[in-house]
Amino acid sequence: MSPRHPAPLPAHLRQLDRTLVMGVVNVTPDSFSDGGRWFEPTAAIEHGLRLLEEGADILDLGGESTRPGAARVPLAEERERVLPVLRALVAAGAVVSVDTSRAALADEAVQHGAAIVNDVTGGLGDEQMHATVARSGAVYVAMHWRGPSDVMDGLARYDDVVAEVRAELASRVDHAVQAGIPRESIVLDPGLGFAKPGAENWPLLAGLDVLGSLGLPLLVGASRKRFLGHLLARPGGEPVPPSERDGATAAVSALAAAAGAWCVRVHEVRATADAVRVAQAWTTARSAVRDTTGENRG
Template identity: 55%
Template sequence: MTIIMGILNVTPDSFSDGGRWDATDAAIERGLELRAQGAALVDVGGESTRPGAAKVDPDEERERVVPVVAALAQEGVAVSIDTMNAATALAAVEAGAQFVNDVSGGLADEGMARVVAESGVHFSVMHWRGGADVAAAYTDVVAEVRAELKTRVAELVVAGVDPAKIVLDPGFGFSKDAAHNWALLGHLDELASLGHGILVGASRKRFVGALLPEGAPMEDRDLPSAVIAALVARQGAWAVRVHDVPSTVLALGVAAAALEGRDA
């Protein structure tokens, strides 16, 4: 069964929601709302990874996210921390986060593997070639992403990370153009053959927006994002990371009903 990871950007410069939840109280309220809507995990992030985004000082990042993580964890919310900084990950785990979602797969901070290994939390390892601004260049995107993820997992295991706690993220939109993203979406089974759950983070990405009329509001990307969620659920994705939980819940319900009908 595919679960939903609801996105909670505690940032003033998010590409998708314009900093609507950058105040602590608003972010906590939003996190509780995401759970009520059906998110099994709430992914709290304090630094935007959109192309051209300014780096955030780790101290400031922790000031943004740790109070939110702690408050949500106290309310029984399963929390993921979205960070590339080991110190932020450690502080969030100590505050109650159960999952570390690192878009660099631990490559941006050499201390991340130790934090994950020693804390025993689950770890999302995204395919990363240095950030969203790095140019897309592949001969065979599926084969290359699979090979690079396999290598990264092996390095993390050597560093002490429990392979049973590793989830893989193909890194949609990071050093990939639209054709690369669609190819990866169509071949998730090849990535899953590495033996780890697959986290799909395609919600509201630029390649999804390209399907819509020019100038369409950001929220219009939620419908195609929900369709993607249904499609990857049929491929066995472990989780989908999304902005709009209600439409995703409905889409996953349709996908589940269709699978039940096929097996009837």
């Protein structure tokens, strides 16, 4: 299945028939994945440009950590972290996604060239977000979210995680469309790791087709998440650290791409850029084999 590319992405991305790769640029001092390694603007800009060279199609720029237990930062501080880096990356030709749950910053970021607003709260964190994005004309990523980072693990109660996430995302889509965001400009993210600290994540990955039945592109953000650390745990049961989860991340990226995901969001780009191309070649060949053997014939 070819990934669905939302409008109004730049033409060169809409023309691609493979899953896109979104590289993460954290302009934060407390990210779970890199511990503030790219916090200084110059370092963040250089890192973003390096991710582009390694194969990133989109850069996801965020100035507020959403790791479990993270506290919020003031809007002014988030703004000061994000905008200088955003302007430099846009000037360098990057397609930039702003990772924020604040409508005011989303609005300003789009004015400075951001093409995508990646909202981890799906509009629940700021009641002005959907109307703001509607006016901006940006692509809108709505993630499944049940509460802030400092309480989200206590909200991980599911009878059927796939069905419940699908229903809650559908509700967010309805709200976004009512606010004026064109349906064709909406992307959905199952929110791996958000109010899903452990095994709940695997059914969501296995059920991407169920989430895809909403008819919208899917963004998969498994990169370096806790559930991968637990999967790869050492003999004593200690999860491997985030920096040792990139191989598993690339494997998830390949599987998500084979399942038709629009985009995968990752910290280490090169391996995933290779993985999505492998997935594309495999699915293309698989389809051709089915056509040759008559499996796809009515």
